[in-house]
Amino acid sequence: MRRELDKRTVDSNPLIQFREWYEAALKSNVLEPSAMTLATTSHDGYPSARIVLLKDYDERGFQFFTNYDSRKAEELKVNPRAALLLFWGELERQVRIEGVIELASREESEA
Template structure:
């Protein structure tokens, strides 16, 4: 197995990332790439990895779905009592990563995280399918449970309790990461990849090329 893994390799030759073609605003560049990923119909182009750090200084990652992006930052929704929620309450800094394999592209984003407003969380929660709204009540996310039957029983109980109009749970809502660093990676031939980094310095974005 080790030898087979060591032999796995791919030559990246689809595209390039040039400083003169990249937008000076990293959010605009990100939205350009995200739009291209959506148009390419790759699987779940909105999926991103969220990395947090716990009180024990151990990092952890998980995949969530981006639900908003504007000048204020990048938004996703979750259970605030989950592992990521508890870790962000302790250390409000996180890193995000998008990996669009078919386009040979990666975007990395770092910054400070805060909860979205109750109004934003309410608006998104009530736009979700009914089963997902019930699921937010039914799942004690990241906590040990005896079996899947616990989830099924919880879902049935809350469905009976709330009917067609479950309210947003107080432990469920949005997080917004406000970026202070972006990196755009485009795979290139011979592992001489293109990497453009944007750093926020005194309120302005400084763009620089990084060695691969």
């Protein structure tokens, strides 16, 4: 039986709610709970999606690493708008995130 989201039980702060759900996914039997789909657009406007791994998150945003010369990095240089999707089917949950991607500092990338 599928459960529906009860908005009365969702925290009004999206980051707090994400933390609660992400920690539940980490503790459960979800395969690759940090795997998320990154959707970008190509230079000619076609959608492009691939799986990346969530490395960290805080009030500034969600962090993942990629090669600066990869296709996704090239697409983000042209159009920094992107979407992330984390899907935890076993928990009947998904989180959608939309926004502008910013390059991490060299210190963050090398940490």
